[in-house]
Amino acid sequence: MRKTTFLGVVPLLAPVQLLLLVVVILPSIYVVWLSFHVSSFGQAPEFTGWSNYLRVLSDPAFRGAMWNTVVIVVVAVHLEMLMALGMALLFNSGIPFRRILLVAVLAPYAVSEVVAVAMWRFLFDLDIGPITLLMQGLGLPVLEWSYDPVDATVMIVLLTIWMHLPFTFVILYAARLAMPSDLYEAARIDGATRLQCFWRVTLPLMGPAILVALLFRYIFAFRMFSEVWLLTGGGPARSTEVVAVYLYQEAFSYNAFGTASATALLMVAASLVLASGYIWLLRRQVKNAR
Amino acid sequence: MAELRLSGVKKDYGGHSVIKGVDLDIRHGEFVVFVGPSGCGKSTLLRMIAGLEEISGGTLEIGGKRANDVSPRDRGIAMVFQSYALYPHLTVAENMGFGLSLRKTPQAEAAKRVARTAEILQITHLLDRKPSQLSGGQRQRVAIGRAIVRDPSVFLFDEPLSNLDAALRMDMRMEIAKLHRNLGATMIYVTHDQVEAMTLADRIVVLNGGVVQQVGRPIDLFRNPCNAFVAGFIGSPRMNFLPVRVESVDAGMARVAAPGIGPVTVSAGRIAAPGQAILGVRPQILTPGDAEGRCLLHGRVALLERMGTETLVNIRLTDGPSVLAVVPGDLELSPDQDISFSFSPSDARLFPASDLPDPSAIPH
Numbered sequence: 152m153r154k155t156t157f158l159g160v161v162p163l164l165a166p167v168q169l170l171l172l173v174v175v176i177l178p179s180i181y182v183v184w185l186s187f188h189v190s191s192f193g194q195a196p197e198f199t200g201w202s203n204y205l206r207v208l209s210d211p212a213f214r215g216a217m218w219n220t221v222v223i224v225v226v227a228v229h230l231e232m233l234m235a236l237g238m239a240l241l242f243n244s245g246i247p248f249r250r251i252l253l254v255a256v257l258a259p260y261a262v263s264e265v266v267a268v269a270m271w272r273f274l275f276d277l278d279i280g281p282i283t284l285l286m287q288g289l290g291l292p293v294l295e296w297s298y299d300p301v302d303a304t305v306m307i308v309l310l311t312i313w314m315h316l317p318f319t320f321v322i323l324y325a326a327r328l329a330m331p332s333d334l335y336e337a338a339r340i341d342g343a344t345r346l347q348c349f350w351r352v353t354l355p356l357m358g359p360a361i362l363v364a365l366l367f368r369y370i371f372a373f374r375m376f377s378e379v380w381l382l383t384g385g386g387p388a389r390s391t392e393v394v395a396v397y398l399y400q401e402a403f404s405y406n407a408f409g410t411a412s413a414t415a416l417l418m419v420a421a422s423l424v425l426a427s428g429y430i431w432l433l434r435r436q437v438k439n440a441r
Numbered sequence: 442m443a444e445l446r447l448s449g450v451k452k453d454y455g456g457h458s459v460i461k462g463v464d465l466d467i468r469h470g471e472f473v474v475f476v477g478p479s480g481c482g483k484s485t486l487l488r489m490i491a492g493l494e495e496i497s498g499g500t501l502e503i504g505g506k507r508a509n510d511v512s513p514r515d516r517g518i519a520m521v522f523q524s525y526a527l528y529p530h531l532t533v534a535e536n537m538g539f540g541l542s543l544r545k546t547p548q549a550e551a552a553k554r555v556a557r558t559a560e561i562l563q564i565t566h567l568l569d570r571k572p573s574q575l576s577g578g579q580r581q582r583v584a585i586g587r588a589i590v591r592d593p594s595v596f597l598f599d600e601p602l603s604n605l606d607a608a609l610r611m612d613m614r615m616e617i618a619k620l621h622r623n624l625g626a627t628m629i630y631v632t633h634d635q636v637e638a639m640t641l642a643d644r645i646v647v648l649n650g651g652v653v654q655q656v657g658r659p660i661d662l663f664r665n666p667c668n669a670f671v672a673g674f675i676g677s678p679r680m681n682f683l684p685v686r687v688e689s690v691d692a693g694m695a696r697v698a699a700p701g702i703g704p705v706t707v708s709a710g711r712i713a714a715p716g717q718a719i720l721g722v723r724p725q726i727l728t729p730g731d732a733e734g735r736c737l738l739h740g741r742v743a744l745l746e747r748m749g750t751e752t753l754v755n756i757r758l759t760d761g762p763s764v765l766a767v768v769p770g771d772l773e774l775s776p777d778q779d780i781s782f783s784f785s786p787s788d789a790r791l792f793p794a795s796d797l798p799d800p801s802a803i804p805h
Contacts, residue, residue, distance in 0.1 A: 331524065331526070333522050333524050333526040334526050334528060336491075336493050336520075336522070336526065337520070337526035337527075337528075337587075338528075338539075339492075339493065339512075339513045339514065340491060340493075340513045340514065340518065340519060340520045340540075341514070341539050341543060341587070341591070342513075342514035342540050342543045342544055343514070343543050347543055351539075351543075352528060355530045356529065356530055358530075
């Protein structure tokens, strides 16, 4: 057998490492460096220490964006989780036309975000949107998302749930499918009602899958950009801005690359905190399940 | 009291009939084994008694009350699954006490019952472990423990030992027999292993194709199988079946012959007229050599299995089929050696040819 040495393997790994270096590692280091400098077009970067971070953290627009992000993340991710769980259990319980419905549920994931937002803008258009007209026809309140901040937020939440539900659903549905049916038979014989089966068998056993889905969705949702940027642009009057949109504005509207970089690193920090909490829970869960 | 009565019990899956009308009375405290080849409907029948499968027709009575539409938890039954079906997220103690906690049994009482059961099954040291930390045999004990804790009137076992290795299976078989003696509960046990059936059962129910073939004490089924299927299924190794021609029937005795066999007079069984038939000869009644009044078979040794305590000789008869003989002790033979075996006609059984439309369909 031929012996593989470390040096023999390096050339094979090099292309991937090089790619990572160029598109991930170097830019990351550059962003860290930038976050400690004042920088804009036509101006030599100038070291300022932590002042970019202080500026961002004391900016009311950033705090507003952070608050919006947290609200949208918490509401959207948990609503989505409940819906996905309900749907996974519904699909598992044997509904008719399961295959066709499965395709229908998964379809939004195949739609590009830009197309999805354009579609929703049309559907909910205040003058000609079919859904707006339908709601009006039924005498229901209309989502005035283009000028009411609350309605706009609701719209963003609905849109992001619609776009990401397939992801959560697939994870939970797969987890439910993987559960052996004889556990339920044993539970039925042990005397469990359907509700008791859910609370005492299904939920604990799906726990790890739910946590994984939540973790991913928290991180995805935290860096949500296109839904907000394309739908409301952060408006009206920056009232629906989320952190990623704030970052974009700083970088490309105000050309303040230093504060934009600081914002990005603050997002990373926040995501890490979120993720580490979940990973801790996950490890405990997995250890318990074993 | 937990006697069971099945009358005309049927199961259809979308027009396909799996259980074709089963009538059976099971007395309180009896150990009944359902046995048959895979797909014979024995597990389905057990699951119908458990309430996991709907009953398409007929009635099931448990303790004198119609139970067709009673939910599993109200039937007073407990079941041990082939896969054990332990809850992976709960400890052994929690698994065993699951049913009690669902019924809101006071914790102290539940803990006491779990501890007592664990003691019976010698799994006290495992109570804090998760199922994944247990061996197959230990899991099986926990599964049985979970059933015992609930103190059911009927225990249902669905091939509980088939995932264990041979040595462990024998140990657990004895444990289950002991358990039945000590608990005195009604037990229904499904298996495809006729040794388990023979050793555990008060009565065996042989099923084939969703139809009960014969019900009776193990030894009665062994001695007086009602048809060739039961004869082939009960007893190990399987009974030899030799196609023969019935030449005459007179006063319950039939004179049969085949190339290389007989003519010989055997008990006619269900045969009433001359024609084709099957002669059933258990491997154990074949002995080497010949003697007065015995029926002789000539052939060559095709295969020899020496177990030390007994020798299995597969003989290809000069004029047709192979037969298997089990001879006590060690027998030194060489392959292809010419050999004669004989049996006493009174030990052979005669079956109608219609019993075995396809002789190769009998398992073993």
